[in-house]
Amino acid sequence: MKLRRWQQKVIDEFPDIVKNYRKFILKAPTGAGKTVLASEIIDKFYKNKKVVVLCHRLVLLEQLERGLSSKHKVKKLGLSETGKAFENYDILISTNLRSRDFLIKAIKTCDLLIIDEAHRVSPNGQAYKELLDEFDKINNDKSKLLGLTASPERRTGDQKDQLGLAFDAIIDCADIEELIKEKVLVPAIYKPFFVHDFDHHDLDISTGDFPVEQLANAIINSSMIEYACRIYLSERKQIKEKVISAWFCPDIVVAEKTLEAVKSLNLSVELITAKTPLKKRLEILSNHESGKLECLISVGVLSEGWDNPNCNIIVHLRPTLSKVFWGQSVGRGLRSAKNKDSCVVIDVSSNYLTFGPVEKLAWKLWNHRKSYLEFKNRFNWVSKQKYTENRDFTYLLCEGLLEDGNRCSYVYKQKLKSDSQCPVCKSFAHKDLYKDDLIEKPKNDNSLHKIFFDRVPKIFEEMNVSVWKSMESSAWKDANIYEKLFLSFCLAFSFVSGEQTSTENEFWNLTLQGEKKVREFLYDNSITIVQQDEFIFSALTDGLSKGRVIRPVQTNYGVAICGEDFMKNTIEINERKFQKALQIVERIAAMGVTNNEELPYYKIN
Numbered sequence: 001m002k003l004r005r006w007q008q009k010v011i012d013e014f015p016d017i018v019k020n021y022r023k024f025i026l027k028a029p030t031g032a033g034k035t036v037l038a039s040e041i042i043d044k045f046y047k048n049k050k051v052v053v054l055c056h057r058l059v060l061l062e063q064l065e066r067g068l069s070s071k072h073k074v075k076k077l078g079l080s081e082t083g084k085a086f087e088n089y090d091i092l093i094s095t096n097l098r099s100r101d102f103l104i105k106a107i108k109t110c111d112l113l114i115i116d117e118a119h120r121v122s123p124n125g126q127a128y129k130e131l132l133d134e135f136d137k138i139n140n141d142k143s144k145l146l147g148l149t150a151s152p153e154r155r156t157g158d159q160k161d162q163l164g165l166a167f168d169a170i171i172d173c174a175d176i177e178e179l180i181k182e183k184v185l186v187p188a189i190y191k192p193f194f195v196h197d198f199d200h201h202d203l204d205i206s207t208g209d210f211p212v213e214q215l216a217n218a219i220i221n222s223s224m225i226e227y228a229c230r231i232y233l234s235e236r237k238q239i240k241e242k243v244i245s246a247w248f249c250p251d252i253v254v255a256e257k258t259l260e261a262v263k264s265l266n267l268s269v270e271l272i273t274a275k276t277p278l279k280k281r282l283e284i285l286s287n288h289e290s291g292k293l294e295c296l297i298s299v300g301v302l303s304e305g306w307d308n309p310n311c312n313i314i315v316h317l318r319p320t321l322s323k324v325f326w327g328q329s330v331g332r333g334l335r336s337a338k339n340k341d342s343c344v345v346i347d348v349s350s351n352y353l354t355f356g357p358v359e360k361l362a363w364k365l366w367n368h369r370k371s372y373l374e375f376k377n378r379f380n381w382v383s384k385q386k387y388t389e390n391r392d393f394t395y396l397l398c399e400g401l402l403e404d405g406n407r408c409s410y411v412y413k414q415k416l417k418s419d420s421q422c423p424v425c426k427s428f429a430h431k432d433l434y435k436d437d438l439i440e441k442p443k444n445d446n447s448l449h450k451i452f453f454d455r456v457p458k459i460f461e462e463m464n465v466s467v468w469k470s471m472e473s474s475a476w477k478d479a480n481i482y483e484k485l486f487l488s489f490c491l492a493f494s495f496v497s498g499e500q501t502s503t504e505n506e507f508w509n510l511t512l513q514g515e516k517k518v519r520e521f522l523y524d525n526s527i528t529i530v531q532q533d534e535f536i537f538s539a540l541t542d543g544l545s546k547g548r549v550i551r552p553v554q555t556n557y558g559v560a561i562c563g564e565d566f567m568k569n570t571i572e573i574n575e576r577k578f579q580k581a582l583q584i585v586e587r588i589a590a591m592g593v594t595n596n597e598e599l600p601y602y603k604i605n
Contacts, residue, residue, distance in 0.1 A: 031331065190345045254317060485585055
């Protein structure tokens with residue numbers, strides 16, 4: 001098989017990748033051909049060597065077996081395997097939960113460990129932690145951990161559970177926009193609608209996403225399903241080829257209500273869930289791919305491991321704070337097929353307004369709780385476009401009334417000072433999302449940065465440093481939570497390295513070293529910090545400006561412990577220390593500090 005351009009580029013660069021990293025993720029969009037790439041890497045660089053390939057679901061296991069067996073000696077691990085690993089085969093494929101003892105033996109001796117859908121890897125969870133720990137014990141730099149995924153971020157904001165603790169780097173192999181130009185993928189045509197009566201404000205997001213049960217009630221009590229069906233009927237008329245659609249729902253309750261609504265439109269429709277018997281599931285998927293079945297409604301099944309290139313409409317009925325789920329689900333409709341030139345994405349869940357187009361999504365090995373707190377604002381992505389340099393556009397929310405009495409609610413981009421109709425209902429009635437204050441300004445740390453760099457040198461120059469340093473015990477003893485975080489930030493600035501870094505991995509290694517020192521100080525001084533739901537920048541700025549939350553004793557002691565370091569450094573070093581210190585205090589706020597901490601980079605003896 002002739003490799004695609006992006007696949008050949010990775011093959012050419014692979015020797016340099018493994019020279020620089022031991023544990024890395026190869027990121028490429030859904031449908032780009034990651035399994036083919038993995039097979040080629042094994043064939044070219046690991047022929048007759050020992051390879052373990054892991055995934056988390058049986059359907060992915062079957063795909064991997066088919067994809068790798070044509071060129072390699074493959075064994076699919078049984079449920080209760082015994083014996084010696086790698087006898088008469090080179091590649092062992094398995095889910096991460098099969099025959100753990102045998103799997104561990106294989107990992108201890110493998111040359112390459114591949115994990116498919118690597119965004120699922122939890123360095124702190126039961127499914128992968130033991131296997132990753134065993135891999136880390138291999139005293140051989142030639143053994144490598146290679147992750148494959150289209151969306152390399154953990155869905156959770158738990159700071160003990162970040163991909164950066166399992167992998168060193170993301171290698172961005174293929175870009176959706178490039179693959180669209182090469183006809184490997186088709187472009188998405190987004191149809192975003194804002195459903196006014198969907199109430200998400202009181203939903204608990206402590207786990208990093210909307211809880212399914214609460215989300216389902218909010219959807220059922222709104223007009224979201226009604227909107228989706230009305231828009232679908234309109235959009236399907238615009239498609240020349242056979243219409244084949246996938247509908248994403250959060251749970252079975254919403255899915256069954258959607259099933260009833262779609263049936264009432266006299267369209268062929270089926271519902272598929274993780275509990276659908278395998279034989280029935282395969283039959284449904286086959287009918288959907290051939291076009292005998294137009295509408296496929298799913299709950300937790302189609303976002304990974306499903307491949308129907310003929311699907312030309314995606315309907316999103318699941319509001320989420322997960323950029324991963326948004327990217328994975330929309331990506332399922334972008335595979336190319338004969339006579340298919342695009343995929344319509346009907347989004348009544350505000351995910352497009354929250355995250356933006358999937359082809360523009362950016363990924364990081366580390367993310368914070370503040371990330372998904374921002375995403376709770378259903379116009380998060382649109383709000384950030386307001387601050388585009390030389391902006392000549394705005395976003396409008398159509399207020400036109402339809403025949404059924406509902407508002408159109410289409411959200412569309414328009415040139416400034418133009419007065420065009422809504423592309424959907426042709427109404428001129430609208431709200432400007434920027435002028436009418438329907439969006440929030442993105443949260444940032446600009447105010448803290450300015451105050452810190454202005455005030456620290458001024459306060460430090462006027463103080464008796466030795467006196468304030470001697471106030472350590474008093475400063476910590478009766479400190480409130482905001483004062484503890486302020487002092488932790490000052491400690492972090494003092495402890496963390498200002499060394500210049502060239503990669504995300506280097507940046508985070510130095511950041512975690514600084515965090516470890518802060519945690520050691522807090523433990524040695526019997527100081528605990530309660531885990532916080534949200535990190536508030538203004539609490540840190542208060543100590544250096546108003547002094548209403550952070551009192552003078554804590555402010556001056558904090559400046560005393562970081563000011564000396566600040567004064568002797570260049571502005572560039574202070575800038576680098578500030579950015580790392582900010583990450584440290586955010587992580588401490590998100591995780592808290594206890595007297596029995598156990599983290600991959602810090603354990604209490």
